[in-house]
Amino acid sequence: MSDMHSMTLSEIAAKLQSREISVEYVVQSCLDRIESTEPRVGALLSVQAEEALARAHAMDQSGPEADKPLWGVPMVLKDLLTTKGVPTTCASKILENFVPFYDATVVERLRDAGAVLLGKANMDEFAMGSSTENSAFKKTANPWDPERVPGGSSGGSGATVAACQCYGALGTDTGGSIRLPASFCGVVGLKPTYGRVSRFGMVAYGSSLDQIGPMTRSVEDAARVLQIIAGHDPKDSTSVNCEVPDYCAALGKEDLSGVRIGLPEEYWGEGLAPEVETACREAIAKAESLGAQTVPVKLSLTDYAIATYYIIAMAEASSNLSRFDGVRYGYRNKEADELIDMYTRSRTEGFGDEVQRRIIMGAYVLSSGYYDAYYRKAAQVRRLIRKDFEQAFEQCDVIAGPVCPTTAFRSGEKADPLQMYLMDIFTISLNLAGLPGMSLPVGLGSESQMPVGLQLMGPAFSEERLLSVADTLERALPPMPVPEM
Amino acid sequence: MKISPEEVAKVAGLARLDLSDDKIELFSGQLDDILNYMDKLGELDTSDVEPMYSPVEHTTVLRADEPRKDYSRDEVLSNAPEQDGAFFIVPRIV
Numbered sequence: 001m002s003d004m005h006s007m008t009l010s011e012i013a014a015k016l017q018s019r020e021i022s023v024e025y026v027v028q029s030c031l032d033r034i035e036s037t038e039p040r041v042g043a044l045l046s047v048q049a050e051e052a053l054a055r056a057h058a059m060d061q062s063g064p065e066a067d068k069p070l071w072g073v074p075m076v077l078k079d080l081l082t083t084k085g086v087p088t089t090c091a092s093k094i095l096e097n098f099v100p101f102y103d104a105t106v107v108e109r110l111r112d113a114g115a116v117l118l119g120k121a122n123m124d125e126f127a128m129g130s131s132t133e134n135s136a137f138k139k140t141a142n143p144w145d146p147e148r149v150p151g152g153s154s155g156g157s158g159a160t161v162a163a164c165q166c167y168g169a170l171g172t173d174t175g176g177s178i179r180l181p182a183s184f185c186g187v188v189g190l191k192p193t194y195g196r197v198s199r200f201g202m203v204a205y206g207s208s209l210d211q212i213g214p215m216t217r218s219v220e221d222a223a224r225v226l227q228i229i230a231g232h233d234p235k236d237s238t239s240v241n242c243e244v245p246d247y248c249a250a251l252g253k254e255d256l257s258g259v260r261i262g263l264p265e266e267y268w269g270e271g272l273a274p275e276v277e278t279a280c281r282e283a284i285a286k287a288e289s290l291g292a293q294t295v296p297v298k299l300s301l302t303d304y305a306i307a308t309y310y311i312i313a314m315a316e317a318s319s320n321l322s323r324f325d326g327v328r329y330g331y332r333n334k335e336a337d338e339l340i341d342m343y344t345r346s347r348t349e350g351f352g353d354e355v356q357r358r359i360i361m362g363a364y365v366l367s368s369g370y371y372d373a374y375y376r377k378a379a380q381v382r383r384l385i386r387k388d389f390e391q392a393f394e395q396c397d398v399i400a401g402p403v404c405p406t407t408a409f410r411s412g413e414k415a416d417p418l419q420m421y422l423m424d425i426f427t428i429s430l431n432l433a434g435l436p437g438m439s440l441p442v443g444l445g446s447e448s449q450m451p452v453g454l455q456l457m458g459p460a461f462s463e464e465r466l467l468s469v470a471d472t473l474e475r476a477l478p479p480m481p482v483p484e485m
Numbered sequence: 486m487k488i489s490p491e492e493v494a495k496v497a498g499l500a501r502l503d504l505s506d507d508k509i510e511l512f513s514g515q516l517d518d519i520l521n522y523m524d525k526l527g528e529l530d531t532s533d534v535e536p537m538y539s540p541v542e543h544t545t546v547l548r549a550d551e552p553r554k555d556y557s558r559d560e561v562l563s564n565a566p567e568q569d570g571a572f573f574i575v576p577r578i579v
Contacts, residue, residue: 327573376536
């Protein structure tokens with residue numbers, strides 16, 4: 001079964017349910033694949049091989065359970081989702097030895113659905129970055145070209161799926177951190193509506209922006225994983241208590257007639273790499289040929305989104321990261337003989353540069369003299385950005401544009417922090433507004449031969465329609481190749 | 486100059502970070518660029534706009550104040566850099 005690795009999650013789940021193959025065989029083959037590809041990709045921070053094999057063995061003994069849709073399916077988690085008994089490091093030295101005693105709600109739900117968790121994926125430290133170059137432990141390479149970044153901050157999750165080390169992964173998206181690596185690695189990445197998925201057990205970065213979502217090799221796979229992780233959780237006061245639709249039932253439509261796709265001029269103008277524009281326009285033309293109607297829309301505040309986002313995200317980060325003081329968990333400097341000195345030395349030695357930069361920036365914009373000028377102002381613009389989307393969605397059902405102005409850039413190419421922040425121009429507004437969006441691979445750029453992602457965005461809680469549109473389009477587009485490794 | 490090296494050092498100290506002089510210099514340049522970029526928000530009139538702090542508004546985060554024990558003491562202490570089986574140990578304060 002040489003093509004087993006590149007199968008989709010849905011395909012492997014069906015084979016496992018019918019006992020065509022054993023869980024142990026699938027898990028072992030993923031572990032073998034990890035062993036052969038990790039030296040080149042570096043997608044994972046830890047692999048729980050023994051636990052996974054033991055679980056697989058036990059599952060084979062007891063047999064498939066039809067009510068567990070992910071029964072036996074190997075998956076990977078971004079290393080900021082707490083996992084009972086397994087290190088959760090956030091790719092930071094400060095949490096290098098942290099072993100949680102509880103599971104995040106999403107982890108609990110995946111386990112309950114029968115998934116076998118193989119390992120924890122590399123990321124930018126505390127999810128701060130757009131390239132996975134900010135990990136304290138290692139850099140992840142893009143499976144399509146090891147010289148290039150996988151995108152960030154869920155770069156490990158994107159790379160492990162693209163490298164066929166597992167059948168699906170969870171990432172988190174604060175400003176584009178699922179969609180960007182999905183686009184750079186050529187996989188499907190879905191950021192759900194804020195509140196759709198519980199954030200309990202996710203180490204917080206920007207609490208009002210963070211959302212957990214699936215990264216998979218097909219739209220159907222994303223729907224299956226979302227089905228399991230979505231839904232109200234009393235442990236997370238920001239999780240919304242509303243019904244979860246049947247996402248898979250919305251798939252399999254043959255055309256897009258009746259769907260109005262909004263094209264914001266701000267996303268399709270200057271600054272877009274020609275190869276990205278071409279690939280995305282071809283996908284839109286395909287959607288039109290399937291019956292979709294395109295309409296021009298305006299997201300006139302797009303230019304202000306990055307400034308708004310970074311003020312809010314950094315403010316929330318500085319507050320969230322104040323809990324790392326070396327007392328209850330995490331790294332502690334042992335030489336300090338006084339309390340404040342211990343806090344300071346532990347944090348200074350434990351946090352990397354980008355994290356420190358954002359803490360300082362966040363503390364500054366929240367300080368009494370600047371609060372109104374920065375944080376309050378940004379929160380006001382945030383409301384205007386949401387209104388911008390609401391107005392646009394009066395004219396269309398989904399909005400489409402590129403995920404990123406370019407394909408994956410080379411490692412080390414964006415050394416200046418502001419330059420790196422600008423990579424998020426097309427993804428960030430959606431997090432500010434709390435809306436769902438996804439990246440659908442639409443082919444390779446003609447120049448770089450690197451994957452290009454088309455971003456589809458929808459009104460709050462419209463995941464069903466987004467998945468439906470993406471699924472129809474995915475089946476009409478040429479199949480996305482798997483990177484040679 | 487929106488933020489001076491002295492201000493960076495001061496804010497870093499308040500955030501319990503101790504930066505080397507080189508890093509203070511580097512950060513103040515970078516933070517200055519970022520703050521200048523952020524000033525573009527001043528172009529927008531937001532005088533009548535209610536700030537939006539979270540996409541999930543109008544929710545109550547209050548629950549019944551009932552004591553419960555989700556985790557054991559051993560679990561809670563399990564990741565502490567220093568503990569004595571009953572308490573977290575910190576450097577002497579007084």
